[in-house]
Amino acid sequence: MEKEAMYFEKGESNKVKCHLCPHNCSIAPGKVGICGVRKNKEGTLYTTIYGEVSSIAMDPIEKKPLYHFYPGSAILSIGTVGCSFRCKFCQNYNISQAPGYPTDCYSPDEIVNRALKSSSIGIAYTYSEPFVWYEYVLDTCKAAKNAGMKNVFVTNGYLNREPLLELLPYADAFNIDLKSFNEEFYRKVVGGKLKPVLKTIEEISKQGGTRLEVTTLIIPGYNDSDEEMEKITDFLASLDKDIPYHLSAYYPMHYFTAPPTPVKTLVRLKKIASKKLNYVYLGNVREDGDTYCPACGSLLIERYGYKIKILNYKDGVCKKCGESVPISG
Ligand code: SF4
Secondary structure, eight states, X not given: OOEEOSSEEEOGGGOEEEOSSTTOOEEOTTOBOTTSSEEXXXXXXXXXXXXXXXXXXXXXXXXXXXXXXXTTOEEEEEEOSOOSOOOTTXXXXXXXXXXXXXXXXXXXXXXXXXXXXXXXXXXXXXXXXXXXXXXXXXXXXXXXXXXXXXEEEEEOOOOOHHHHHHHGGGOXXXXXXXOOXXXXXXXXXXXXXXXXXXXXXXXXXXXXXXXXXXXXXXXXTTSOOHHHXXXXXXXXXHHOTTSXXXXXXXXXXXXXXXXXXXXXXXXXXXXXXXXXXXXXXXXXXXSOOOXXXXXXXXXXXXXXXXXEEEOXXXXXXXXXXXXXXXXXX
């Protein structure tokens, strides 16, 4: 359904300017912004996807991926259509680049009640970009918090600071895609800018109590150099060396036909990232999803796909040496 949008200003000749994400689109009457789901109707901006759910499922939290947030739990996951980016390799382009994809409308309370009736720890806003249906996500987050549930985001991090600060009190965990450390890659392949994403990561990392994990989809020939991995891990380590970092294998999708990421590439990059970060994981492949104590090397959590076995970990510490381990739940 349509609902008046937040974060826009009215301009001359019935134009509006949307300030939700760093594109800051100027939108003429009858037109939509870059995300395809925020429309100027006679000088007022509307979200066209309030409550419009394109995908809904119970997922393991590890699928997000979040490895340091309630390991082994399940979470009700919802997504919508549209996106602020145009990634040429998008793994979910069928919904992210298709504002007309079929949806079903759910109120925030309907989603929260569905989560409460299941074994879910809360709600994950995922599958495509959650910030493009900000108004609905914010309302659903508030309803979920009132019901004692968690809110989890899997996002490209492309949100202006003011709406981010409004959302943060209701957010429990984020996995942010850091697609590259190269502005040109963001501009040409993604259709956005790197700096605002770094700012979002910095802002969230400052929030005590909000779990942050970061993921990079490694695409051969694009973002798989040693130098780029050094830059990414220097940046993350400068914020907090305990930020869990996921290196995911890419598979050919959308406009990209390059072959899948070789496992040996991921292993090489993991070696570099692990020099600065305590928790580096490989994703979309079978290898290396286990959590080890950074102090004594004990195996804390073993993972087989999305199945986990908790071993030498309990209540935030390594059972072998007592080292504090940043895991919520
Ligand atoms: S949310 Fe959509 S309309 Fe608003 S600035 Fe971003 S891309 Fe443009």
